Amino acid sequence: MTAPAILEASGITMSFGGLKAVDGISLGLMAGELRCVIGPNGAGKSTFFKILGGQLKPSSGRIRFAGRDITRAGPHRRALLGIGVKFQSLDIYPGFSVAENLMLPLLHRGRDAERETARLLAELELEGSEALVAGQLPHGEKQRLAIGMALALRPQLLLLDEPTAGMGPEETAAIAALVRRVNEQGVSVMVVEHDMAFVKQLEAPITVLHFGRVFAEGSFQEIESHKEVRQIYLGG
Amino acid sequence: MGRSSAVGRRASLPLDRIVFWLWVALLFGLLAVAPDMMSRFQLLNLSGFLLNGFLAMGLCLIWGSCGILSLGQGAFLGLGGYAYGIIGINLIEDHGNTILALAGGLAVPVVFAAFLGLVLFYGRLKGVYVAILMLVVALLFESFLNQTAGPGWAIGEAHLGGNNGLGRFSGVMREPPSLSFGLGEERGLEFVGSTRAFFYLVSALLLVTYLALQALVHSRYGLVMRAIRENPERTESLGHDIRLVQLLVFCLGAGLAAISGILYVSWGNFITPDVFGVYNNILPVIWVAVAGRMSLTATLVGTVFLAWLSQRLALEGDYALIVLGSILVLSMMVAPEGILKALGDAVMRGLRALQGRARQGAEGGA
Numbered sequence: 001m002t003a004p005a006i007l008e009a010s011g012i013t014m015s016f017g018g019l020k021a022v023d024g025i026s027l028g029l030m031a032g033e034l035r036c037v038i039g040p041n042g043a044g045k046s047t048f049f050k051i052l053g054g055q056l057k058p059s060s061g062r063i064r065f066a067g068r069d070i071t072r073a074g075p076h077r078r079a080l081l082g083i084g085v086k087f088q089s090l091d092i093y094p095g096f097s098v099a100e101n102l103m104l105p106l107l108h109r110g111r112d113a114e115r116e117t118a119r120l121l122a123e124l125e126l127e128g129s130e131a132l133v134a135g136q137l138p139h140g141e142k143q144r145l146a147i148g149m150a151l152a153l154r155p156q157l158l159l160l161d162e163p164t165a166g167m168g169p170e171e172t173a174a175i176a177a178l179v180r181r182v183n184e185q186g187v188s189v190m191v192v193e194h195d196m197a198f199v200k201q202l203e204a205p206i207t208v209l210h211f212g213r214v215f216a217e218g219s220f221q222e223i224e225s226h227k228e229v230r231q232i233y234l235g236g
Numbered sequence: 237m238g239r240s241s242a243v244g245r246r247a248s249l250p251l252d253r254i255v256f257w258l259w260v261a262l263l264f265g266l267l268a269v270a271p272d273m274m275s276r277f278q279l280l281n282l283s284g285f286l287l288n289g290f291l292a293m294g295l296c297l298i299w300g301s302c303g304i305l306s307l308g309q310g311a312f313l314g315l316g317g318y319a320y321g322i323i324g325i326n327l328i329e330d331h332g333n334t335i336l337a338l339a340g341g342l343a344v345p346v347v348f349a350a351f352l353g354l355v356l357f358y359g360r361l362k363g364v365y366v367a368i369l370m371l372v373v374a375l376l377f378e379s380f381l382n383q384t385a386g387p388g389w390a391i392g393e394a395h396l397g398g399n400n401g402l403g404r405f406s407g408v409m410r411e412p413p414s415l416s417f418g419l420g421e422e423r424g425l426e427f428v429g430s431t432r433a434f435f436y437l438v439s440a441l442l443l444v445t446y447l448a449l450q451a452l453v454h455s456r457y458g459l460v461m462r463a464i465r466e467n468p469e470r471t472e473s474l475g476h477d478i479r480l481v482q483l484l485v486f487c488l489g490a491g492l493a494a495i496s497g498i499l500y501v502s503w504g505n506f507i508t509p510d511v512f513g514v515y516n517n518i519l520p521v522i523w524v525a526v527a528g529r530m531s532l533t534a535t536l537v538g539t540v541f542l543a544w545l546s547q548r549l550a551l552e553g554d555y556a557l558i559v560l561g562s563i564l565v566l567s568m569m570v571a572p573e574g575i576l577k578a579l580g581d582a583v584m585r586g587l588r589a590l591q592g593r594a595r596q597g598a599e600g601g602a
Contacts, residue, residue: 053473079475087473093466096459104463105474107456153475 004067006031006157006188007052012061014047014212021047022058023212029157029190034183036199037192038223039209040232045192046088048209049161052190053085054078066156080108084155088162088192091146094135098126101134101145105152116152124148124178140171144178151182158182158189164198176201196224251591255584259533260447267439271432280430280503285543286438287499292523292539293449293532294492300529301453302485303465305363308370309493310517311377312345316494317507318381319344321402321412324501326392328413333424334502335417341498342491349490353483360479362468371517378512403506415502429503438499442536445492449532461485515557519546522560526567528577538576 007029014022022044029035039045050056052063054075063071070078079085084105092101102120106113121127124144129137134145143163150158160179164172176198183189193199199206199220206223208216216229223229271279291313298304320341324334352373356366385398393410394402403411415437418424427434452458463471464478472478501507510516520539527538542560549556571578 055469055473074477075469075472076475076477079473085473087470091467091470093463093470095466096462100459103456104459104471104476107460108475149474 004031005029005064006033006066007190008062008064009048009052010062010064012048012051012063013059014044014051014056015059020212022051024061025209025212025214027207027214029188031156032183032186032188034179034189034202034204035191036202036204036206037190037209038194038196038199038206039215040194042211043209044212045194045209046161047212049088049159049192052159053083053087079105079153079155082153082156084150084153084158086146086150086158086160086163088165091149092134092142094133096134097130098132098134098137098145099130101149102130102152105149120148120152123151123181125174140167140174143167143171143175147175147178151187155187158187159192160189161192162194163191164193164195169197172198173201251587252584255587256450260443264443267436267443270439271435276430279432279435281544281547283429283435283438283503284500285540285547286435286442287496287503288520288523288539288543289442289496289536290445290492290499291496291520292527292535293445294489294496295520295524296529296532296535297449297453297461297492298485298489299524300531300535301458301465302461302482303468304482304486304489305367305521306370306486306489307367307521308372308374308517309489309520310512311370311374312349312490312493313497313500313516314374314377314507314509314511315345315348316341316497317501317511318402318497320498321501321507322391322394324413325394325402325410328410328416333416333418334413337413338415338498341501342494345490345494345497346487349487350483353486357479357482357486371514374512374517375514378509381509381512397508399509401506401508401510402501403504403508411505412501412507414505415498427502429505434503441495441499445495446532446536453532457481518557519560522564524574526560526564526575528571528574528580530573531577531580534574534576534580538574 005028009028010026012022012025013020025044025048037045037048047056051058054070054073054077057072061071062069065078065081065083068081070081073081075085093104098121099117102117103113106116109116117130121130124147126141126144126148129141134142137145147160147163150160163179164175167175172195179189179191179202191202191204203220206218206220207214208223208229210232215232216223216226218226270282274282291309295306295309298306320334320337323340324337327336328334356369361369381396381401382399384396385400387395389396389398396402414426414428414434416424416426425433427437453461460471460476460481463476464481468478497507497511500511523539523542524535526542528534546556546560549559567575
């Protein structure tokens with residue numbers, strides 16, 4: 001028996017004037033699945049990501065989440081429905097403390113918030129840092145905190161846009177381990193990334209975008225040996 | 237001098253609290269004894285300076301805490317004042333009090349702000365567009381009211397009076413009444429602008445509003461407001477309806493401006509379209525920016541001082557706006573977050589350093 005689809009994007013198109021940044025992408029994610037979306041610069045990855053997160057409304061196409069049409073739902077509504085997002089930019093409040101950063105998505109929880117903050121600090125390996133000003137954390141910890149803020153919503157689906165940007169190999173491995181751990185806990189995860197070392201560590205199916213369309217799909221080994229993907233993405 | 241919001245300095249939070257409550261006690265004491273140390277004229281003036289505090293704290297809240305710069309808060313002050321004045325003129329003889337006028341003075345600008353906020357925030361307007369649109373709205377009110385001089389421009393007994401406004405200059409029998417409470421024909425408590433009663437009313441209201449706003453900005457709602465100021469898109473993706481929060485804060489700011497407007501009319505028994513003008517819309521921005529837009533304490537102290545300075549400068553000639561503008565430019569260069577805020581932060585840093593040294597001394601001694 002196959003798992004039900006948690007996310008179904010069908011025929012998503014996004015035009016900016018005459019430019020089609022996303023051109024009819026259809027992509028599904030099963031409940032509990034971990035998937036990477038890769039592609040060269042200008043492939044439409046970030047635009048597609050913003051459409052899934054609700055920051056952009058598509059020119060055409062439908063998005064269903066857990067069986068519900070969310071095409072016109074705003075970002076806050078999607079967050080409350082169970083979609084956690086971490087954008088490409090560093091998504092923390094640098095002037096706030098670590099605890100305040102984690103509290104923001106937890107404010108809907110009421111009394112549960114403090115216990116949940118403690119749980120997340122442990123999950124993110126940030127115990128003892130709650131009183132620190134978030135902007136003073138090392139880069140890797142900032143990224144972990146940003147992911148933690150998305151996790152604080154207790155999402156069914158976690159969307160991550162380049163979660164290892166600017167990181168060294170050790171920090172990248174730590175993020176990969178965190179993402180796998182979260183996925184093993186039952187959270188569906190979609191990662192938009194171009195760091196192939198990170199993608200390899202996730203050991204997940206890959207969707208390749210090119211010129212706003214789905215270009216190829218397969219395992220890391222299949223994508224790595226795909227001749228045309230190598231040409232457009234891996235340079236050879 | 238206000239309580240620090242950064243949990244990053246949690247270890248020194250008790251010190252912040254002690255300083256905050258000492259400051260509140262000092263403020264309370266100063267306001268309590270001020271009438272005994274002043275002439276009736278000085279008290280009248282001080283009341284006039286203090287009543288600006290509501291307008292300024294409202295701007296501090298929407299701009300400093302929530303990131304919405306409005307260059308047209310005078311619109312809400314004016315609407316509150318006019319609504320209070322018009323209802324007051326019409327009902328004071330029948331009711332003997334201004335309770336309905338007070339309710340109308342609050343309701344009209346808040347409802348108008350709600351309508352305007354729906355357009356602004358649900359239309360996703362932000363930044364400079366909100367600021368300019370608000371100024372335009374205020375100037376439209378000024379232009380409209382300036383041409384209401386004829387006898388046909390009256391609402392009941394209240395003649396709008398063109399650029400003479402509502403009041404004794406309009407050549408009508410009734411001027412906007414002072415705030416008075418009590419039921420029936422017998423007037424109860426009346427708060428005439430030059431009296432101790434009015435001063436204490438403004439002071440008490442100001443202190444309560446200040447404490448309530450402090451509680452708000454340091455609450456979980458305050459955290460969301462500050463998050464919207466720092467990064468609205470991210471805050472939205474964390475499940476907060478930022479349009480609703482902005483709308484509510486905007487209405488609260490309008491309500492506070494309306495309180496200033498109502499008290500202003502009650503204080504002087506007049507109001508003119510000038511309150512909607514550029515000068516009266518830019519002035520609060522200067523007060524809040526120079527003092528420190530992210531601190532209610534700095535805003536309150538700075539507003540009273542700068543309002544006093546504006547009056548002093550106005551007595552010397554037409555230099556007030558030039559001098560205040562220069563102070564603004566200077567403060568933006570020296571302390572972009574506001575001069576009083578920077579001073580308060582420096583004092584707190586000094587106190588924390590002293591506290592740290594005292595702790596070290598105590599540990600060393602042990």
